[in-house]
Amino acid sequence: MAQLRMQGxxxxxxxxxxxxxxxxxxxxxxxxxxxxxxxxxxxxxDGFKAALKRKVTGESxxxxxxxxxxxxxxxxxxxxxxxxxxxxxVMNVEASQLLALAGxxxxxxxxxxxxxxTSGQGLFxxxxxxxxxxxxxxxxxxxxxxxxxxxxxxxxxxxxxxxFRGALNQSFVTDVTWRSALGxxxxxxxxxxxxxxxxxxxxxxER
Amino acid sequence: MSIQIHTPASLPSNDNVPDNDYAFxxxxxxxxxxxxxxxxxxxxxxxxxxxxxxxxxxGLVASQFSSPLYANxxxxxxxxxxxxxxxxxxxxxxxxxxxxxxxxxxxxxxxxEPGLALKQSIVPGFVTLLGTGKFLASSNGQVMFAExxxxxxxxxxxxxxxxxxxxxxxxxxxMHNFLSAAAGFFGMASGEERQFDFTGxxxxxxxxxxxxxxxxxxxxxxxxxxxxxxxxxxxxLHRSIGARxxxxxx
Numbered sequence: 082m083a084q085l086r087m088q089g090x091x092x093x094x095x096x097x098x099x100x101x102x103x104x105x106x107x108x109x110x111x112x113x114x115x116x117x118x119x120x121x122x123x124x125x126x127d128g129f130k131a132a133l134k135r136k137v138t139g140e141s142x143x144x145x146x147x148x149x150x151x152x153x154x155x156x157x158x159x160x161x162x163x164x165x166x167x168x169x170x171v172m173n174v175e176a177s178q179l180l181a182l183a184g185x186x187x188x189x190x191x192x193x194x195x196x197x198x199t200s201g202q203g204l205f206x207x208x209x210x211x212x213x214x215x216x217x218x219x220x221x222x223x224x225x226x227x228x229x230x231x232x233x234x235x236x237x238x239x240x241x242x243x244x245f246r247g248a249l250n251q252s253f254v255t256d257v258t259w260r261s262a263l264g265x266x267x268x269x270x271x272x273x274x275x276x277x278x279x280x281x282x283x284x285x286x287e288r
Numbered sequence: 289m290s291i292q293i294h295t296p297a298s299l300p301s302n303d304n305v306p307d308n309d310y311a312f313x314x315x316x317x318x319x320x321x322x323x324x325x326x327x328x329x330x331x332x333x334x335x336x337x338x339x340x341x342x343x344x345x346x347g348l349v350a351s352q353f354s355s356p357l358y359a360n361x362x363x364x365x366x367x368x369x370x371x372x373x374x375x376x377x378x379x380x381x382x383x384x385x386x387x388x389x390x391x392x393x394x395x396x397x398x399x400x401e402p403g404l405a406l407k408q409s410i411v412p413g414f415v416t417l418l419g420t421g422k423f424l425a426s427s428n429g430q431v432m433f434a435e436x437x438x439x440x441x442x443x444x445x446x447x448x449x450x451x452x453x454x455x456x457x458x459x460x461x462x463m464h465n466f467l468s469a470a471a472g473f474f475g476m477a478s479g480e481e482r483q484f485d486f487t488g489x490x491x492x493x494x495x496x497x498x499x500x501x502x503x504x505x506x507x508x509x510x511x512x513x514x515x516x517x518x519x520x521x522x523x524x525l526h527r528s529i530g531a532r533x534x535x536x537x538x
Contacts, residue, residue: 163291221377222310225330226293233296233332241329241374280293283330285310285374 083183085214093155093162101148104181114151121146142176161219171210174244184213221286234276240287247279296332299370312373312380320366323399333369355408378426391416392447394505398424413506429496436486443498451490457483
């Protein structure tokens with residue numbers, strides 16, 4: 082299986098041994114060896130159905146397939162990168178923060194509940210499921226992983242949300258007090274609340 | 289390679305999130321905090337955010353928050369839990385004041401304890417904190433501490449403590465050119481001709497970049513300063529701004 086590893090904390094290295102790694106289009110900064118790059122197609126490489134869903138939902142993700150033998154260096158806007166291992170697991174990711182996928186992973190688009198109409202992020206999130214490595218981007222500093230348990234639900238700013246995994250119920254809270262805490266006018270009119278058991282990943286910078 | 293997963297218990301009490309200079313964890317345990325709008329990125333527990341105009345703590349706000357100009361940018365957070373703050377990827381540090389005063393750029397101040405009182409500084413875009421308590425400030429890059437006498441680039445200034453408010457200093461060579469040129473001289477700007485001049489005893493906080501977050505605070509300050517101007521002065525201001533906008537090609 083192709084390996085993902087870090088060089089520093091802002092460059093991701095993919096070691097290809099005759100297999101394929103998918104990464105966000107335009108993230109390749111350098112490569113060595115014989116590597117072919119091609120667009121993974123409209124559905125991010127997951128077939129017509131996923132493509133159609135993306136077309137309809139507007140959740141935008143643009144992945145490229147990198148295959149061959151060699152080493153590829155990936156980076157996006159000097160954002161911090163974190164590699165997360167999935168073992169027969171499902172992760173919900175904000176499409177813009179998904180850098181690369183290696184292993185037996187598939188992506189899909191999932192309806193994630195009713196968001197406020199003000200959000201430019203769409204009503205849908207991208208899901209990654211299977212076994213392999215996922216590289217996440219974090220703007221403004223290192224990614225922060227927060228555990229959620231039934232006793233300790235978490236509330237997060239949708240603009241700082243990156244991903245979550247586990248048996249979590251995500252709900253949209255149009256909480257008046259939270260709304261008053263958000264920045265002047267351009268802030269989201271709702272917050273994300275996570276109940277259940279799992280991990281939520283957030284970034285220090287608000288999109 | 290795997291990152292630490294935090295729980296409400298493992299998050300620090302009033303310190304940076306471990307290995308993360310860009311996020312800060314405040315522990316709320318009954319006592320309220322003043323926090324700047326938009327700085328909250330997540331929280332655990334039962335926390336309420338109230339705008340200063342609609343809080344139950346009217347007396348606290350009236351006594352500790354003496355700046356109508358900035359009142360809409362702040363909320364009171366109270367309750368029990370852990371609050372995580374972030375500010376556009378700027379470094380976040382906490383500072384303690386012990387019966388002291390410190391003046392800081394308004395857009396760099398993220399939160400403060402109610403033991404501190406906030407007042408608008410005479411210097412546009414800055415606020416002064418007085419009293420005893422903790423506050424959080426963001427900076428673009430690490431903060432350096434320096435002692436007067438010194439001159440610094442206005443954009444690199446985060447704040448100052450104990451010493452008198454700075455005065456403007458203009459480079460002597462630039463002044464010479466300015467005086468010898470025709471009135472209305474605006475060229476020859478290297479961007480470094482104007483500095484803030486600090487004197488006296490105290491500490492100056494400097495960020496390691498000349499990037500200022502935004503000038504919304506400065507704009508509002510200047511707007512409020514135009515209140516006492518007469519009709520004629522306002523028209524004069526209107527003309528000079530109009531002339532500048534035309535010159536800049538708008």
